[in-house]
Amino acid sequence: MIALRYEFRGPHFQPHITVVGGIKTPPAKPALTKLRSTYEALRRFHIIVDTFFYQCLYLLLCPNPHLHETSAHYRESRQCHQL
Numbered sequence: 001m002i003a004l005r006y007e008f009r010g011p012h013f014q015p016h017i018t019v020v021g022g023i024k025t026p027p028a029k030p031a032l033t034k035l036r037s038t039y040e041a042l043r044r045f046h047i048i049v050d051t052f053f054y055q056c057l058y059l060l061l062c063p064n065p066h067l068h069e070t071s072a073h074y075r076e077s078r079q080c081h082q083l
Contacts, residue, residue: 042070 001015061067 038074042073 004010005012
């Protein structure tokens with residue numbers, strides 16, 4: 001990571017993995033309907049956010065039953081495969 005950061009003059013950030021990626025953007029109206037139905041079915045999480053290079057959002061997720069329920073609900077509503 002240090003060599004790549006130096007070579008490309010990038011910022012320091014912790015190594016990470018992508019939790020959800022490769023999402024194709026559907027038409028706006030059906031996407032908003034799915035997003036709202038998914039959002040309404042979930043309980044809130046307490047999160048702390050910070051910005052990094054490219055304004056990406058990174059989350060540190062601690063596995064627990066609530067997270068697993070949320071993941072299952074998201075996969076079902078988006079017809080995604082388990083990571």
